[in-house]
Amino acid sequence: MARVFSGVQPTGNIHIGNYLGALRQFVELQNDNDCIYCVVDMHSITVPQNPKELRQHILDVAALYMAIGLDPEKAILFVQSDVPGHAELSWILTCSSYTGELSRMTQFKEKSRNNESAGMGLFSYPILMAADILLYDTEIVPVGNDQKQHIELCRDIAIRVNNRFENTFVVPEGKYMKSAARVMSLDDPTNKMSKSAENIHSRISLLDEPSKIKKSIMKATTDSEGTIRVDWDEKPGISNLITIYSAFSGIDIPDIEKKYEGCGYGDFKKDLVDVTVEALTPIQERYAEIRKSEELKTALKEGAEKANAIAVPILRRVKKKFGLGVKK
Ligand code: ATP
Ligand code: LTN
Numbered sequence: 001m002a003r004v005f006s007g008v009q010p011t012g013n014i015h016i017g018n019y020l021g022a023l024r025q026f027v028e029l030q031n032d033n034d035c036i037y038c039v040v041d042m043h044s045i046t047v048p049q050n051p052k053e054l055r056q057h058i059l060d061v062a063a064l065y066m067a068i069g070l071d072p073e074k075a076i077l078f079v080q081s082d083v084p085g086h087a088e089l090s091w092i093l094t095c096s097s098y099t100g101e102l103s104r105m106t107q108f109k110e111k112s113r114n115n116e117s118a119g120m121g122l123f124s125y126p127i128l129m130a131a132d133i134l135l136y137d138t139e140i141v142p143v144g145n146d147q148k149q150h151i152e153l154c155r156d157i158a159i160r161v162n163n164r165f166e167n168t169f170v171v172p173e174g175k176y177m178k179s180a181a182r183v184m185s186l187d188d189p190t191n192k193m194s195k196s197a198e199n200i201h202s203r204i205s206l207l208d209e210p211s212k213i214k215k216s217i218m219k220a221t222t223d224s225e226g227t228i229r230v231d232w233d234e235k236p237g238i239s240n241l242i243t244i245y246s247a248f249s250g251i252d253i254p255d256i257e258k259k260y261e262g263c264g265y266g267d268f269k270k271d272l273v274d275v276t277v278e279a280l281t282p283i284q285e286r287y288a289e290i291r292k293s294e295e296l297k298t299a300l301k302e303g304a305e306k307a308n309a310i311a312v313p314i315l316r317r318v319k320k321k322f323g324l325g326v327k328k
Contacts, residue, residue, distance in 0.1 A: 003170075004033045005138040007040035007080065007129075010057040011049075014064055015203040016276070017183035017193035020247045021144030025177055027069040029142060035075035036136055036307060037065060042080050042087065043128060046121035063296055064206060067287035076310075078303035080132065085311035090124075090131035092322060096161050097127055097153075105149055130154035135311045137170040145181040146192055148174060165321040180247040186220040189236035207284055210277045217241070217273050218266075228260040228268050238265065245272050248279040 006026060008018060029035055039061045044054065058079055065077055080086050102108065105126055112118030126149075133141055133154050141151055151174035158169040183193045185202040193203045201216040208216070221237040230239040230253055245268075246253050260268050290296055319325050 001032065001034050002139040003137055004029050004035040004140045004142065005038070005133050005136050005172075006142050007038040007043070007132055008061055008065075009044045010039050010041050010054065010061045011044050011195055012053070012057050012060065013195040013203065013205045014061060014207075015183075015193055015195060015205050016244065016280075017144070017203065018195075019068065019206055020180035020183055020244070021146075021177055022142060023065075023068055024247075025142040025175065026065075026075070029140070030070060030075040033140070036138075036310070037070060037075055037077050038080050038132060038307075039065075039078070040080045040129075040132065043125060046119055046125050059291065059296060062300055063287055063291040064283075066290045066296065066299070067283050068206075072299035072303060076303045076306045077299055078307045079300055082300070082304035083135075083308045083311055085135050085308070085315045086128065086131050089135050089315055089318065090128045092318060092324075093127050093131050093134070093157055093161075094124060096157055096164075101153060101156065102126065105153070107146075107150070126150045126153050127157075130157050133172050134158055134169045135314060136307070137314055138172045139170060140175050141172050142175040145176050148176070161321075168318055168321045179253075180243050183244065184236060184240040186216055186237075186240070189221055189240045204276065204280075206280060207287065208280070210273075213276055213280070214273045217269050217276065220269065222265050226264060228263060228265070229257050238268075241269070241272055245275055248275045 006022065008014065008023065014023075026035065026037055039058050041054065041058050044057075062077060062079070066072070070077060102123055108118075108123055108125070111122050129150050130153065133151075134157075141147075141154075143151065151172070155171055158171045161168045162171070185191045185193045185197060186204070187199050187202040191197075195203070197203065200212075201219050204213055204216055220241060222241075223235050223237060225235065228238060228242065229235070230242050232239045242253055242256055245251070245256055249256075251259075
């Protein structure tokens with residue numbers, strides 16, 4: 001049994017990129033591992049949030065966790081700010097990090113674009129993420145490919161501290177999906193599908209209605225060649241759609257290419273709409289039930305208590321190594 005930890009931000013619009021790239025593996029891992037999954041609300045305030053909407057989005061993501069099959073009896077589900085150790089460890093790690101390594105993070109560079117008034121939270125975001133992971137002696141972190149650089153930074157910080165104070169942290173490993181680890185935007189397949197992109201047809205959210213799914217897929221960017229085959233360099237749009245088809249249907253990519261030999265993009269896209277709607281409908285039905293139930297809040301409250309019980313002794317160990325505090 002390995003300790004597994006991962007988190008998702010409560011920023012609305014959880015999309016099929018988040019699901020296929022990360023959330024899907026959360027479910028598989030919960031049967032044979034000691035899993036902890038968090039709604040990282042403190043990460044979301046790195047950009048301004050409307051408090052009322054944020055509270056709703058926290059519950060939305062937690063309900064989605066359960067709707068995709070995470071079971072609070074098997075995995076700990078909780079909200080980051082309900083466990084104070086995340087913020088505390090984050091400061092300790094801040095003092096073991098370098099401004100240089102943080103300024104090299106591509107996510108920060110993209111989001112701040114050299115703007116002097118870019119938030120400090122955006123800059124130190126990867127340190128809070130490292131704290132999330134190290135607070136639980138995590139061994140495995142299932143995430144999308146886009147998080148590789150943040151995981152490497154977390155490992156670097158853990159190793160650096162261990163070199164100073166032996167056996168302070170467990171050094172974690174990232175776990176990335178083999179296929180669909182990076183789902184691309186439907187309107188610009190050279191960029192990853194993102195919650196924050198302006199065009200809603202660039203993504204398919206897990207809670208989209210069939211008519212919206214259809215519109216987004218039918219509008220998706222392809223190319224003028226007209227054959228259904230994967231070629232990420234020349235045909236990123238259709239390659240992305242085939243990958244999504246494969247991930248939802250469980251059919252291997254070469255079999256999909258064979259099945260659609262001689263067919264046009266229109267026919268393939270129509271089938272992709274059906275495959276996607278079929279995969280998302282049961283999730284949406286469970287979501288509607290869980291979101292309005294009391295079971296959700298109870299699960300999160302119990303989850304926070306269980307998470308805190310694991311975090312407290314680990315934080316005590318870390319503080320002791322650094323010589324902090326006098327309370328036993
Ligand atoms: P976005 O860019 O859409 O705002 P994010 O990475 O900021 O996404 P999170 O909610 O924190 O959003 O991400 C949850 C998980 O989804 C992470 O493990 C991340 O790696 C993964 N993920 C996000 N976008 C994609 C994508 N397009 N393809 C595959 N995985 C993704
Ligand atoms: N930065 C991550 C979300 C995240 C996370 C974590 C993922 C915050 N803390 C700890 C894994 C482990 C992202 O996906 N954007």
